[in-house]
Amino acid sequence: MRVHGPATLDRMDSHVIRSQLICARYDHDYPMLVSGEGSMLRDAEGRSYIDASGCTAAVTAIGHGVKEVADALAEQATRLAVHPTHLFHNETLERYLTRLCAFAPDGFNHAWTISGGTEAIENACKLAFQYHQAKGQPRHRLLGRWGSYHGNSILALDVGGMKARRDFYTPLMVDHLHLSPCFAYRRPEGLSVEAYEDGLVAELEQTLDAHRGEVAAFVAEPIVGAALGAVGPTPRYFERMATVCRAHDVLMIADEVMTGLGRTGKAFGCEHFGTHADILACAKGITGGYLPMGAIIAHDRVLDPIVQSGDPFWSGQTYSCIPLAAAVGDAVLKYIEDHDLVARAATMGEHLRTGLCSLLDLPWVGDVRGAGLFLGVEFVADRATKAPFRPERGFAKRVEAEALRRGVVTYACRGTVDLTAGDHMLFAPPLVLTEAEADRIVEVMREAITAAAS
Numbered sequence: 001m002r003v004h005g006p007a008t009l010d011r012m013d014s015h016v017i018r019s020q021l022i023c024a025r026y027d028h029d030y031p032m033l034v035s036g037e038g039s040m041l042r043d044a045e046g047r048s049y050i051d052a053s054g055c056t057a058a059v060t061a062i063g064h065g066v067k068e069v070a071d072a073l074a075e076q077a078t079r080l081a082v083h084p085t086h087l088f089h090n091e092t093l094e095r096y097l098t099r100l101c102a103f104a105p106d107g108f109n110h111a112w113t114i115s116g117g118t119e120a121i122e123n124a125c126k127l128a129f130q131y132h133q134a135k136g137q138p139r140h141r142l143l144g145r146w147g148s149y150h151g152n153s154i155l156a157l158d159v160g161g162m163k164a165r166r167d168f169y170t171p172l173m174v175d176h177l178h179l180s181p182c183f184a185y186r187r188p189e190g191l192s193v194e195a196y197e198d199g200l201v202a203e204l205e206q207t208l209d210a211h212r213g214e215v216a217a218f219v220a221e222p223i224v225g226a227a228l229g230a231v232g233p234t235p236r237y238f239e240r241m242a243t244v245c246r247a248h249d250v251l252m253i254a255d256e257v258m259t260g261l262g263r264t265g266k267a268f269g270c271e272h273f274g275t276h277a278d279i280l281a282c283a284k285g286i287t288g289g290y291l292p293m294g295a296i297i298a299h300d301r302v303l304d305p306i307v308q309s310g311d312p313f314w315s316g317q318t319y320s321c322i323p324l325a326a327a328v329g330d331a332v333l334k335y336i337e338d339h340d341l342v343a344r345a346a347t348m349g350e351h352l353r354t355g356l357c358s359l360l361d362l363p364w365v366g367d368v369r370g371a372g373l374f375l376g377v378e379f380v381a382d383r384a385t386k387a388p389f390r391p392e393r394g395f396a397k398r399v400e401a402e403a404l405r406r407g408v409v410t411y412a413c414r415g416t417v418d419l420t421a422g423d424h425m426l427f428a429p430p431l432v433l434t435e436a437e438a439d440r441i442v443e444v445m446r447e448a449i450t451a452a453a454s
């Protein structure tokens with residue numbers, strides 16, 4: 001029997017469960033996970049795995065099984081899980097939002113919580129829209145980049161540029177604008193990095209000139225995650241893009257859903273690149289997976305005209321701003337601060353990166369990139385020409401399966417080259433990863449890549 005739809009207890013057969021797994025295959029038996037501790041996961045057969053991807057990707061920030069978070073959750077659940085937001089403030093929420101703003105760069109003094117990353121992006125875009133409305137210059141377009149992922153709602157897919165997830169839904173989209181990704185490894189043959197960067201900045205200038213007064217915000221991941229595999233920008237890309245955006249009063253939204261909360265070795269990914277965005281959209285590591293929650297953090301310059309207009313931010317859902325999620329977020333952020341996990345992401349990330357770079361002696365490893373514990377490996381069929389494997393070969397998926405057999409959970413992705421072909425893998429383990437675990441990941445990757453290629 002194959003049952004789809006909401007799972008109720010009596011209908012919860014294995015097909016329902018499988019249909020809820022991302023990319024689930026009906027003909028495949030998945031191991032049953034039962035517990036986790038630190039960077040390790042354990043299945044029902046007693047096998048252990050290193051969580052090298054951070055639970056699909058970049059979620060498990062502080063590791064599994066942290067008692068302080070469980071205690072904070074239980075304490076808040078018994079005290080006050082939810083509150084009537086139309087009439088009351090809440091002390092847990094206030095404390096948390098204050099801590100979150102203090103963790104953000106200077107001037108980011110306004111924050112809201114919502115249920116996840118997609119909603120963080122939607123809310124960031126709405127806030128940018130309202131900023132222009134409040135200034136009396138309504139703008140209706142958003143600008144994203146191909147080869148980026150911003151979430152799975154129609155608006156987030158539309159602004160995003162991940163072809164594999166986007167194409168199916170294009171009839172429902174309004175077709176927001178897109179720029180080329182900034183992907184130096186795959187820049188046109190013979191072009192210097194400087195000339196490549198010049199071209200990308202010129203593309204932005206041309207786009208904003210062609211749509212003068214229409215674009216509310218430019219949305220970008222500081223380091224592109226699953227879509228391209230930890231691809232960072234060229235040296236002055238964001239600084240120069242910000243200058244052009246500011247000249248056109250286009251707000252910059254940093255999608256920090258993966259890169260925020262210390263993952264890249266700085267509090268927020270955009271802090272690596274000599275400029276700050278106007279709005280930070282966060283999720284995943286913000287609760288480290290202990291509860292669904294996302295947040296947006298906005299700079300004073302975004303809120304000033306809205307506050308002057310006298311209007312509230314026109315947003316809000318049932319699970320915006322709930323004390324229970326705030327208690328978890330607060331416990332997770334306190335854990336990050338108390339254990340100095342931002343600095344640890346930088347040092348352990350360097351260690352893991354050095355290890356992954358040692359794989360460049362394998363002919364199928366084309367590039368190793370990223371920052372902190374947010375790293376990517378791109379696979380190629382031919383290193384000299386950077387030609388990808390044929391898509392039907394499913395190379396990254398094979399590596400993922402071989403690594404799993406050896407006790408390491410990785411995250412295989414595709415679409416690295418021209419958004420359809422190309423294989424890469426994203427590494428985003430918990431920030432508490434140990435040196436021995438990092439070394440084991442590298443050892444297993446060498447075996448898994450070799451096995452997949454043979």
Ligand SMILES: Cc1ncc(COP(=O)(O)O)c(C=O)c1O
Pocket residue numbers: 057116117118119121149150151152221225226255257258283284
């Ligand atoms: C960069 C980025 N933005 C947004 C999202 C959407 O977040 P969520 O899945 O929590 O809705 C994701 C999810 O993977 C992401 O990687």
